[in-house]
Amino acid sequence: MFIKLIRTLIITGTIFLAHSCTEPYDVVLDSSYTRLIVYGEITSDTCVQKIALSKSADYFYNLPAQPVTAADVTITTGDSVISLLENPQIPGTYETPAGFYGLEGQVYSLRISNVDINNDGNPEEYSASAKMPFVVQPDSIGLNYAVYPFFKGTEILLYARDPAETMDFYAFRVLRNGVLLTDSLPEINVQSDLLFNGNYTYGIQAAFLDDEKEGEKVLGGDTICFEMQGISEEYYKFIIEAQTELFGSNPLFSGPPANISTNISNGALGFFTAISIKRSYAIAPPRIN
Amino acid sequence: MIRNLFFTVLLFFISIHVSASGIDDPPVSYSISGHVSDAATGEVLIAANVYIRELGSGSVTNAYGYYSITLASGSYSIGVSYVGYQSFEKKILLTENQVLNIELLPKSSEIDEVTVSSVKKNQNVSSLEMGTTQLPIQSIRRIPAFMGEVDVIKAIQLLPGVTSTSEGSSGFSVRGGASDQNLILLDEATLYNASHMLGFFSIFNNDAIKDAKLYKGDIPASSGGRLSSLLEVRMKDGNTKQFSGTGGIGTISSRLTLEGPVFNEKTSFLLAGRRTYADVFLPLAKNKDIRDNKLYFYDLNAKINHTFNDNNRLYISSYFGRDVFKNQFAGLDFGNNTITIRWNHLFSSRLFSNFSLIHSDYDYLIATPEGEPNAFEWNSNLKDHSLKADFSYYANPVNVIKFGFVSTYHHFLPGNARGTGSESLFTELLLPDNYALEHGIYISSENKFGRSLSVKYGLRLSGFQNVGKATVYNFDANYNKIDSTVYAPGDFYNSYWGLEPRLGMSYMFSQTTSVKASYARTRQYVQLAQNSTAGTPLDIWFSAGKNIKPQISDQVSLGLFRNFISDKIETSVEVYYKKMSNTIDFKDHAFLLLNPELEGETRIGKSWSAGIEFLIKLNLEKLNGWIAYTYSRTERTIKGINNDQPYAAPYDKPNNVSVVLNYPFTDNIQLGLNWLYSTGNPVTFPTGRFDLMGSVLPIYSKRNEYRMPDYHRLDLSLTWSIPPKQGKKWQSEFNFSIYNAYGRHNAWAINFVPDETDPTKTKAELTYLFSYIPSITYNFKF
Missing domain, CATH: 2.60.40.1120 (Carboxypeptidase-like, regulatory domain)
Known part of the structure; x- marks a missing residue:
């Protein structure tokens, strides 16, 4: 939260000083070898849980990633092993049964086999594991319509107490009338409790819905669902690193570009994580403006 | 031992x-x-x-x-x-x-x-110094300036072997070194952040400055503490003859300097101020929130000196400068403060001494308004207190012995962040203060043997002592924290000592030709936790200690100096090789702010740089300036970075050209010109990609395997001096300048972004800060 605020502050200062401009740049890049890409979440919701497998490509490949099909994918927790089935409608996506849900404190192990990413004729195996953290139930959320110099929209204010005895990491997501608004990597808001461990949040702004963004303008009577997600420290770092690389770099604030960390073995990239989710709802009051 | x-x-x-x-x-x-x-x-x-x-x-x-x-x-x-x-x-x-x-x-x-040097005509040939340039402020003033702001550091960046760290930045790299390897002194006080406005302007008000001298490697034994260079900037003492003033009204800032005698010629003062005024126009904004914003910087320089008699003089000088930025969400306030008290005393006509008491501090504060759940305050501070004594013994016309010592007490407050107000969510995160003593004892001598051979030799003993109270984290071989050790107040729990020989020789073949060589070892005990090339005011300094060994550099240089046409054209070729150990870099995705375990983010290795610098200086009847070309390389090998393989250092720019010319058309009109060219900075680009959560993410090449496009720029200036009216003291001039006159879009950053219409497609995008920037400055003196 501090870092983002400071980054905003200094970037604003830079804008005052000089309006930077951009233009297309032609560059020829080398090729890169193919890697297995894994992304999967086990959540505490009772639903179909998905693991997506795909292949990396050269940077200017500029087509949707190639799915990795016909892999053997299992998830182990305790003594039980669940085999995931590939969705025939979405190649490369492997799904648990519909009634599956994760439990806080439980460790989930992912195993992927029968894939030959390097095309050497010998199938490789990949694995990862994740422990589902605990997350507190928010007391409530509040909605506040705010107008700032360059933008306006709805602030979502969080009322919750962070547990004092643990180091906690959170992801915040928002749904408006059942539609997930923060559905992409840049929009996920992750936080650590480094600076507010054990404290009450007293209505701090946990999300902002920008009137100018498609689907985010909140109208009177809308149902806003706020998801408070408990995530692991490794996943928190993964999201921060992924967002850092996604947002680009500049000589003032950015370190050298670097590959995003992963918890998948054997040279694959991506992440496998377990997330516990608690929700709070609010009905938007009629808008004055 | x-x-x-x-x-x-x-x-x-x-x-x-x-x-x-x-x-x-x-x-x-x-x-x-x-x-x-x-x-x-x-x-x-x-x-x-x-x-x-x-x-x-x-x-x-x-x-x-x-x-x-x-x-x-x-x-x-x-x-x-x-x-x-x-x-x-x-x-x-x-x-x-x-x-x-x-x-x-x-x-x-x-x-x-308007020459590079102010000293005797063949000083470049006859002096023992090499890799050294003295720039009087009059020379600096004639160089076309960014936004019309005459800037000591921007002038330094035009010298061979010196490059800016990024477009418009006050950070500079000397012979491939990092920007924190430059010791910047203002009247002997260390400046830990010599820039304003995120580095676009330096803190030096040109009206208050007498001259600047850069040592690129042949650093005298009297100085130490940084690997790459020493930049000595000296303030004027103040006019002892009459009350006078200088000033200017520019595009960015205005400034006024007053100086004069106090009662009589034995005492004089100087008072200089400069302030920007972008915020003056903010009240005209329609939006009330913008009207209340603050955005400015200012500098104050003050100096007073008194001559008691021929044997005793006292100088007290001070600098105070702040940058202030505030909007409705947050505010940022940072700056330096220095005070130097110096006493010149002649024990005899042959033994000159100077005793200095020096205070320097740099701090910043970030705060958000109280009364909100996210209200917080974050400050960081670094303070130095130094005691210094320097002696010069003039043994005979060809032999001067210099000796002395300096001790500095460092107090680091790396960061304290806390919620403010009863409604704040935030607790306090206090990074423990660190304390250290840094010492230097030196002796050096210059001897001349006959008319041709001169040698200088010096030895500096430097030391660094970490002092409690302190909490030191212990790490395993993989930089994972194991535990911590707490040391009591006053406990000298860690020390480093090392010898730093400084050698030099010059052989004059004639009054116009000489060859010189030098060797210097330097040790650096404090460094900047900075992972970006340009840096921000929030970067903190951290010291050597149990986990961080001092950085050490050994540099050898060889130079040939030759003057032509009665010293009107000075030329030189210098080659150097610099080998550095305990070089510090940071791991991938390092977290450097408010991190109590900062040392765990470092990675240590070695580096080298080498280069050849060509310089032609023109001191012709009318045309003055210089043309410089440098070819250099610098490389690091650090365990844990780039798979332990060597990689180009961030400031490795092999080819550098700078042309700085000044030509007076008439007594009243002068034209100034700069042209710069350099190879682009080394950068890391993606070679692969993968799709994740609806975004395309990069897989990167080796560290710094690619390069930004080449950089080049032309700056022009025209100075029109208005002849003073007879009997009037008021003199004035207009300076018209254009920065980047042909409007080249020099790359500040290159990013890879998704296509607006199809997010599966990506493209490279070049960001540039400036096209051409015209500016007008009105300068006056009376």
């Missing part, structure tokens, strides 16, 4: 000189000594050439304008010269020690001052 060795060498050093002086000195010898100053303002002149015609040798004035020459009794012609001033010559009969204070009359036009 090392300390004992140093003191043994010290005694040996002194004994050699005592015995040598006994042999070489004539039976009866006397000293002629004094200060050289500007007859119009009383400002002492640094590095003025004092020459004994009969001996064909002499001396140069020191940083306080003092000279001393010891000679056998007899009759001599003493001459003093300083570029931009009328030469002085006088016959003297030396039958006793004499004090001769000399005032040089400035030439009527400043045009003659």
Whole structure:
């Protein structure tokens, strides 16, 4: 939260000083070898849980990633092993049964086999594991319509107490009338409790819905669902690193570009994580403006 | 052990000189000594050439304008010269020690001052120094400036072997070193952040500055603490003759300097201020929130000096500068504060001394408004208190021995963040304070053997002691924290000591040709936790300690110096090789702010740089300036970075050209021109990609495997001096300048972004900060 605020502050200062401009740049890049890409979440919701497998490509490949099909994918927790089935409608996506849900404190192990990413004729195996953290139930959320110099929209204010005895990491997501608004990597808001461990949040702004963004303008009577997600420290770092690389770099604030960390073995990239989710709802009051 | 060795060498050093002086000195010898100053303002002149015609040798004035020459009794012609001033010559009969204070009359036009060097004509050939450039402020003023703001550091960046860290930045790299490897001193006080406005302007108000001198490697034994360079900036002392003022109204800022005698010529003062005024126009904004914003920086320089008598002078100088930025969400406030108290004392005409008490601090504060759940305050601070003593013993005309010591107490407060107000969510995160003592003891000597060979040799013993109270984290081989150790207040829990030899020689083939060589070892005990190339005001300094060894550099240089057309064209070629150990870099995705385990983010290795620098300086009748070309490389090998393989250092820019020219069309109109070219910075680009959560993410090449496009830029300036009205003191000029005159879009950053219409497609995008920037400045003096 501090870092983002400071980054905003200094970037604003830079804008005052000089309006930077951009233009297309032609560059020829080398090729890169193919890697297995894994992304999967086990959540505490009772639903179909998905693991997506795909292949990396050269940077200017500029087509949707190639799915990795016909892999053997299992998830182990305790003594039980669940085999995931590939969705025939979405190649490369492997799904648990519909009634599956994760439990806080439980460790989930992912195993992927029968894939030959390097095309050497010998199938490789990949694995990862994740422990589902605990997350507190928010007391409530509040909605506040705010107008700032360059933008306006709805602030979502969080009322919750962070547990004092643990180091906690959170992801915040928002749904408006059942539609997930923060559905992409840049929009996920992750936080650590480094600076507010054990404290009450007293209505701090946990999300902002920008009137100018498609689907985010909140109208009177809308149902806003706020998801408070408990995530692991490794996943928190993964999201921060992924967002850092996604947002680009500049000589003032950015370190050298670097590959995003992963918890998948054997040279694959991506992440496998377990997330516990608690929700709070609010009905938007009629808008004055 | 090392300390004992140093003191043994010290005694040996002194004994050699005592015995040598006994042999070489004539039976009866006397000293002629004094200060050289500007007859119009009383400002002492640094590095003025004092020459004994009969001996064909002499001396140069020191940083306080003092000279001393010891000679056998007899009759001599003493001459003093300083570029931009009328030469002085006088016959003297030396039958006793004499004090001769000399005032040089400035030439009527400043045009003659527009040279790289202010000293004697073949000083570049005859001096023992190499890799050193002195820039008087008059020279700096004639260089076309960014947004019309005359800037010492931007001028330094035009010298061979020096490059800026990024477009528009005040950060600079010397011979491939990092920007934190430059020791920047203002009246001997260390400046830990010499920039304003995120680095786009330096903190030096040109009206308050006398001159700047950059040592690129041949750093004198009297200084240490940084690997790459020493930049000494000296403030004016203040006009002792009459009350006067200088100032200017520019595009970005305005400034005013007042100076003059206090009661009589023995005391003078200088007071200089500069402030930007972008925020003056904010109240015109329609939006009330913007009207309340703050955005400015200011500098205040103050100095007073008093001459008690020929043997005692006191100087007190201070700098205070802040940057302030505030909007409705948050505010940022940062700046430096320095105070230097110096006492010049002559124990005898042959033993000059200076004692300094120095305070320097840099701090920043970030805060959000109280009354909100996210209200917080975050401050960081670094304070230095130094005691310094320097002695110069003028043994004879060809031998000066310098010795002294400095001790500095560092107090680091790396960060304290806390919620403010009863409604704040935030607790306190306090990074423990760190304390350290840094010492330097040195002795050096310059000797001339015959008319051709000169040598200098010096030895510096430097030390660094970490002092409790402190909490030191212990890490395993993979930089994972194991535990921590707490040390009590006053506990000297860690020390480093090391010798730093400094050697140099010059052989003059003729009055126009010489060859020089030098070797310098330097050690650095504090460094910047900075992972970006340009950095921000929030970057903190951290010290050597149990987990961080001091950085060490060994540099050798060799140079050929040759002048043409009666020294009107000076040329030089210098080659250097620099080997550095304990080089610090940071791991991928390092977290450097508010991190109590910062040392765990470091990665340690070695690095080297090498290069060849060509320089042609023109001091022609009208055309002045220089043309410089540098070819250099610098590389790091650090375990844990780039798979432990060597990679180009962030400031590795092999080819550099700078052309700086000044030409007076008439007595009143001068044209200035800069043209710069350099290879683009090394960068890391993606070679692969993968799709994740609806975004395309990069897989990167090896570290710094690619390069930004080449950088080049032309700056122009035209200065129109308005002739003063007869009998009036008011003089003024207009300066018109264009930065980046042909509007090249030099890359500030290159990013890879998704296509607006199809997020599966990506493209490269170049960000540039500036096209051409015109500016007008009105300067005046009275």
